[in-house]
Amino acid sequence: MNRDTTAETLLEARDLHTWFELRQWGFLRAGHVRAVDGVNFALRRGEAVAFVGESGCGKSSLARTLLGLHRPTRGEVVFEGGHLEALDKRGLKTYRARVGYVQQDPYGALPPFMDVGRILSEPLIIHGVRDRETRQARVRAALEEVRLTPAESYLSKFPHQLSGGQQQRVVIARALVLEPSMIIADEPVSMLDASVRVEILRLLRNIQVERGLTLAFITHDLSTVRHFAERIFVMYGGRIVEQAEVNELLDHPQHPYTQALLAAIPDPDPDNADREHAVPGGEPPSLANPPPGCRFHPRCPEAMAGLCDRDEPPDFEPRPVHLSACWLHR
Amino acid sequence: MRRWLEGLKQLRRYPSAVLGMLLILFLVGLSVYTVVAIPYSQALDLWRGGDHWRMHPVNASPVWADRLRGGDLPETQIISSDEVTARVQEFPGGRRLQIPLGFDYQSSAFPSELNLFLRVHDTERPPFVRFIWQAPDGSEQVIGGRRVARDERVSISQDWGLERRLGHVPHVGLMMDPGSGNPSQPEVLTGIHTMLLDVVMFDEAGSVSADLVVYGRVHGIAGTDHQRRDLMVALMWGTPVALAFGLIAAVGTTVTTLVIAAMGVWFRGWVDATIQRLTEVNMILPMLPILVMVGTLYSTSIWLMLGVVVALGIFSAGIKMYRAMLLPIREAPYIEAAKAYGAGDARIILRYMVPRVLPVLIPTFVTLIPTFVFLEASLAVLGLGDPVLPTWGKVLNDAQEQSALYNGFYYWVVSPAALLMLTGLGFAMLGFALDRVFNPRLRSL
Numbered sequence: 001m002n003r004d005t006t007a008e009t010l011l012e013a014r015d016l017h018t019w020f021e022l023r024q025w026g027f028l029r030a031g032h033v034r035a036v037d038g039v040n041f042a043l044r045r046g047e048a049v050a051f052v053g054e055s056g057c058g059k060s061s062l063a064r065t066l067l068g069l070h071r072p073t074r075g076e077v078v079f080e081g082g083h084l085e086a087l088d089k090r091g092l093k094t095y096r097a098r099v100g101y102v103q104q105d106p107y108g109a110l111p112p113f114m115d116v117g118r119i120l121s122e123p124l125i126i127h128g129v130r131d132r133e134t135r136q137a138r139v140r141a142a143l144e145e146v147r148l149t150p151a152e153s154y155l156s157k158f159p160h161q162l163s164g165g166q167q168q169r170v171v172i173a174r175a176l177v178l179e180p181s182m183i184i185a186d187e188p189v190s191m192l193d194a195s196v197r198v199e200i201l202r203l204l205r206n207i208q209v210e211r212g213l214t215l216a217f218i219t220h221d222l223s224t225v226r227h228f229a230e231r232i233f234v235m236y237g238g239r240i241v242e243q244a245e246v247n248e249l250l251d252h253p254q255h256p257y258t259q260a261l262l263a264a265i266p267d268p269d270p271d272n273a274d275r276e277h278a279v280p281g282g283e284p285p286s287l288a289n290p291p292p293g294c295r296f297h298p299r300c301p302e303a304m305a306g307l308c309d310r311d312e313p314p315d316f317e318p319r320p321v322h323l324s325a326c327w328l329h330r
Numbered sequence: 331m332r333r334w335l336e337g338l339k340q341l342r343r344y345p346s347a348v349l350g351m352l353l354i355l356f357l358v359g360l361s362v363y364t365v366v367a368i369p370y371s372q373a374l375d376l377w378r379g380g381d382h383w384r385m386h387p388v389n390a391s392p393v394w395a396d397r398l399r400g401g402d403l404p405e406t407q408i409i410s411s412d413e414v415t416a417r418v419q420e421f422p423g424g425r426r427l428q429i430p431l432g433f434d435y436q437s438s439a440f441p442s443e444l445n446l447f448l449r450v451h452d453t454e455r456p457p458f459v460r461f462i463w464q465a466p467d468g469s470e471q472v473i474g475g476r477r478v479a480r481d482e483r484v485s486i487s488q489d490w491g492l493e494r495r496l497g498h499v500p501h502v503g504l505m506m507d508p509g510s511g512n513p514s515q516p517e518v519l520t521g522i523h524t525m526l527l528d529v530v531m532f533d534e535a536g537s538v539s540a541d542l543v544v545y546g547r548v549h550g551i552a553g554t555d556h557q558r559r560d561l562m563v564a565l566m567w568g569t570p571v572a573l574a575f576g577l578i579a580a581v582g583t584t585v586t587t588l589v590i591a592a593m594g595v596w597f598r599g600w601v602d603a604t605i606q607r608l609t610e611v612n613m614i615l616p617m618l619p620i621l622v623m624v625g626t627l628y629s630t631s632i633w634l635m636l637g638v639v640v641a642l643g644i645f646s647a648g649i650k651m652y653r654a655m656l657l658p659i660r661e662a663p664y665i666e667a668a669k670a671y672g673a674g675d676a677r678i679i680l681r682y683m684v685p686r687v688l689p690v691l692i693p694t695f696v697t698l699i700p701t702f703v704f705l706e707a708s709l710a711v712l713g714l715g716d717p718v719l720p721t722w723g724k725v726l727n728d729a730q731e732q733s734a735l736y737n738g739f740y741y742w743v744v745s746p747a748a749l750l751m752l753t754g755l756g757f758a759m760l761g762f763a764l765d766r767v768f769n770p771r772l773r774s775l
């Protein structure tokens with residue numbers, strides 16, 4: 001491993017691109033969907049970060065690329081100083097034990113024909129934990145860690161016998177059972193009942209703090225993010241348009257897109273309930289055929305003709321440790 | 331595991347499933363009993379025919395078939411010289427033995443054949459034997475006399491001279507009632523008939539033993555065939571052979587088909603394309619002609635046939651069906667999760683994709699078993715049965731070659747056909763019920 005990153009950094013994305021080929025009639029190449037299109041960031045050991053952005057902006061694609069499920073078209077992922085693309089089969093397998101994955105749909109994420117004990121043993125079996133006793137002890141510990149107690153009573157349950165919240169706890173336990181140093185959670189609570197969302201987020205946060213894990217979670221929900229992350233990355237059209245400490249970003253949003261997102265947070269006042277649909281107006285950009293210049297400019301209230309529709313904005317630093325890719329900060 | 335047990339419990343609610351299982355249980359029990367009672371090598375030996383069967387009648391129908399019709403067709407009687415007392419007269423240089431082989435004959439139908447098996451012991455000088463038939467009415471008929479070598483079979487029924495003398499085939503002529511009116515419709519003279527052997531031995535030490543066989547017209551539960559073989563051997567041995575063939579072929583094809591379909595779905599690209607093309611080609615290849623060709627040109631061993639059936643069955647239409655079922659499963663989040671925690675290709679295919687389709691597979695698999703059983707029987711009927719194994723299909727084949735139905739030997743066709751039907755019925759009834767248990771959506775249809 002070449003140590004070309006600082007010791008504090010756990011994972012780094014450098015100029016990361018993940019494009020999906022578009023085919024016409026099944027074989028003609030018809031361009032690409034640029035799901036991730038030039039993303040740079042570094043995650044420190046033990047921090048929790050949130051990726052926010054509207055549907056289809058490439059958040060899940062980014063998560064999958066970080067997990068090694070998609071091969072990046074360009075750029076690289078560096079984990080603990082090692083390049084993901086350079087890993088051989090064994091190296092990749094080790095990497096997979098170091099990074100846990102929590103998916104959006106807890107029911108779909110669990111094989112319906114396995115009981116909980118089996119589901120949690122699978123990663124251990126795959127990673128060569130031969131001894132049954134050891135496996136059982138680790139499975140039980142993981143269940144206790146996600147507060148599914150007494151663990152024994154859950155071991156022989158099948159996913160369909162659990163509530164959504166319990167299912168997601170099992171998914172989290174599965175992500176933890178290999179004792180990873182990082183967890184990537186792709187909208188872990190968006191499919192859950194509102195009553196258990198905060199509970200699950202708090203659980204994830206507690207585990208992250210206790211274990212000193214790095215947690216990258218993807219969310220739509222800007223209203224809760226303050227309590228569960230230290231930094232925020234705002235994504236738009238396959239790119240990161242703004243990043244800062246959580247309070248800094250939420251209190252002083254710089255990018256017009258972030259401002260629109262914050263304005264769209266549902267107001268508890270029912271009179272304003274339909275406002276969330278009004279802002280930000282317009283369609284999300286097509287990732288197959290992104291607009292030239294700043295991708296947000298067709299919807300941007302402050303777009304400057306001749307600049308925003310022509311040149312891509314670089315990252316500016318309008319406030320300390322607060323990056324925003326918008327020509328307004330020029 | 332518990333899901334399977336629950337499924338089995340649910341099965342009890344379907345009477346057809348219970349009946350099907352009972353049928354299958356019966357067949358399995360019969361197989362086990364057969365394999366224990368008649369070991370494989372012995373079965374092959376018996377079925378090869380020959381001397382084992384010399385005391386069995388030719389083409390005798392089952393006893394129960396006659397008795398059900400209220401008939402009194404005779405069963406075979408074997409009268410052994412060991413069971414009768416011989417009169418012995420000594421004379422210088424030898425002995426004279428008079429052995430009365432008597433039997434009580436009560437049937438109104440004539441026997442099918444008369445044979446005498448003679449064995450001479452402990453002497454180098456062949457004794458002279460005269461054969462005398464004593465009828466119940468006191469009349470005597472000298473059949474003939476001759477020197478008898480060591481072991482000899484005296485085919486009384488084939489004695490042309492005697493036949494000419496009696497005016498009937500010997501087993502009719504010797505046993506008919508001379509007083510019965512119409513000589514072209516002879517009637518049996520019931521009572522005790524005796525075959526008296528008048529033996530002159532030219533030796534002090536030697537002795538003669540004899541078996542008189544009065545062949546019946548009915549035999550056992552299954553009857554006999556043209557080679558005197560007891561059909562029971564083939565009917566019994568046909569069961570394990572049929573079940574094993576059906577089971578192995580069904581397991582072999584369904585499991586490999588499923589795994590190959592899953593491989594195509596998982597790897598996509600050229601793997602999938604190759605599998606699809608192979609399937610399409612294989613689907614238009616006619617199975618039966620290929621089997622006939624292999625059987626004719628190469629060998630009709632049942633194991634070879636099994637191999638060809640499985641090989642041709644792998645790339646069957648099932649692949650398309652499983653592919654359609656597996657395609658959405660491939661995209662399931664739990665598969666992505668498995669990949670994310672490091673599961674390899676083989677594990678994902680075998681442990682994550684295949685189990686999802688198993689519930690659909692089980693009923694298909696059960697209903698597939700009789701298909702292969704029938705296929706094996708059809709091959710045998712076409713004359714491509716295993717050359718040595720006794721099977722139901724071989725019995726049908728023999729029956730067909732001997733024009734059984736034309737000759738009125740219905741039992742020869744009915745019993746193997748009934749067993750084949752029971753097999754099909756048992757597995758079909760269980761399979762349909764399993765389908766409803768494991769694919770509950772069908773229940774409402």
Ligand SMILES: Nc1ncnc2c1ncn2[C@@H]1O[C@H](COP(=O)(O)OP(=O)(O)OP(=O)(O)O)[C@@H](O)[C@H]1O
Nearest residue numbers: 020021033035054055056057058059060061062287
């Ligand atoms: N495997 C794939 N092949 C082709 N296109 C894909 C693939 N995965 C994602 N895409 C496309 O990439 C774009 C980004 O999708 P992605 O799932 O990353 O968005 P997202 O931000 O996670 O959205 P959401 O909030 O709805 O989950 C979409 O246009 C999607 O259609």
Ligand SMILES: [Mg+2]
Nearest residue numbers: 059060061186
């Ligand atoms: Mg997503």
